[in-house]
Amino acid sequence: xxxxxxxxxxxxxxxxxxxxxxxxxxxxxxEFDSAVRAEANRELMRETLAAHRVADGLxxxxxxxxxxxxxxxxxxxxxxxxxxxxxxxxxLYVDPAYRDRGIGSALLEAATAELExxxxxxxxxxxxxxxxxxxxxxxxxxxxxYRVAMKRSLEEPAAGTDTDTETDREALERNSGTETDTHSxxxx
Numbered sequence: 001x002x003x004x005x006x007x008x009x010x011x012x013x014x015x016x017x018x019x020x021x022x023x024x025x026x027x028x029x030x031e032f033d034s035a036v037r038a039e040a041n042r043e044l045m046r047e048t049l050a051a052h053r054v055a056d057g058l059x060x061x062x063x064x065x066x067x068x069x070x071x072x073x074x075x076x077x078x079x080x081x082x083x084x085x086x087x088x089x090x091x092l093y094v095d096p097a098y099r100d101r102g103i104g105s106a107l108l109e110a111a112t113a114e115l116e117x118x119x120x121x122x123x124x125x126x127x128x129x130x131x132x133x134x135x136x137x138x139x140x141x142x143x144x145x146y147r148v149a150m151k152r153s154l155e156e157p158a159a160g161t162d163t164d165t166e167t168d169r170e171a172l173e174r175n176s177g178t179e180t181d182t183h184s185x186x187x188x
Contacts, residue, residue, distance in 0.1 A: 004063055004064055005061060005062070005063055005101075005102070005103060005106060006061075006062045007059055007060070007061055007062075007106055007107060007110040008059070008060055008062065009053070009056055009058065009059060009060075010049075010052075010053045010058040010059065010060045010070070011053075012050075012053065014053075014058075014060050014067055015046060015049060015050055015053065016046075017060075017067040018049055018058065018060060018067060018070045019042060019045060019046040019049060021067065021069065021070055021093055021095065022042075022045050022049065022070075022091065022093070023038045023039060023042055023045075024038075024093070024095070025091065025093040026038035026041065026045075028096075029128055029131075031130075032128035032129075032130040032131045033128065033130060034128060048072075049070075049072060052072040052073070052074065052090075055074065056114070057072055057073045057074045057114065058070065058071075058072050059071045059072075059073070059107060059110050059111060059114065061094065061098075061103045061106065061107050063098060063103075068094060068095045068097075068098040068103060069092075069093055069094035069095060069098065069103050069104065069107055070091065070092075070093060070107070071089060071091060071092045071093075071107040071108070071110065071111040072089075072090045072091045073087060073088065073089050073090065073111045073114055073115050074087070074088050074090065075087055075088070075115070075118055075119070075120060076088050076124070084121040084122055085119050085120050085121050085122075086120060086121070086122050086123075086124055087115030087116075087118070087120030087122070087123045087124070088123070088124050088125070089108075089111055089115075089123060089124070089125040090125075092104065092107055092108060092111065092125075094107070104137060105141070108141055111123075124146065125138065125143070126149075129149075
């Protein structure tokens with residue numbers, strides 16, 4: 001653990017540095033097939049991070065007064081009634097030059113404490129399936145798979161399926177406009 005490490009709530013003066021770190025994070029996630037465009041989303045993320053800051057949900061890791069990592073958290077707000085209050089860790093990132101010093105663990109601990117203080121009973125997060133280092137980090141801290149997201153390219157027919165059949169078209173027409181929460185992040 002880095003001895004001169006501090007974890008604080010971000011200030012408005014920290015937003016540019018944190019936004020720069022978010023851009024680094026988004027760029028690095030492209031390696032794991034993320035579709036998020038880093039620079040194109042800079043301003044939107046600056047606004048999003050500012051909203052997290054106002055809600056005391058933006059934490060920064062400092063080493064010798066330099067911001068070297070951040071975490072953003074919030075309580076889940078949705079339209080469905082839930083049995084427990086869920087907190088969400090939307091971002092956790094440490095500058096690669098400062099990794100393997102316990103900074104990520106300290107940020108995760110602080111994020112967890114922040115959400116617990118707001119009444120969260122469980123903490124949810126997402127990680128790129130191909131990012132084995134991140135998955136290992138979270139497993140080491142007691143996290144386990146909760147839900148699995150799946151994808152496929154729509155540029156080619158799905159393997160093992162016939163092209164559009166009359167039955168498929170009828171089912172699609174019959175179910176269009178029908179709401180379901182089987183893919184919603186708000187289900188339990």
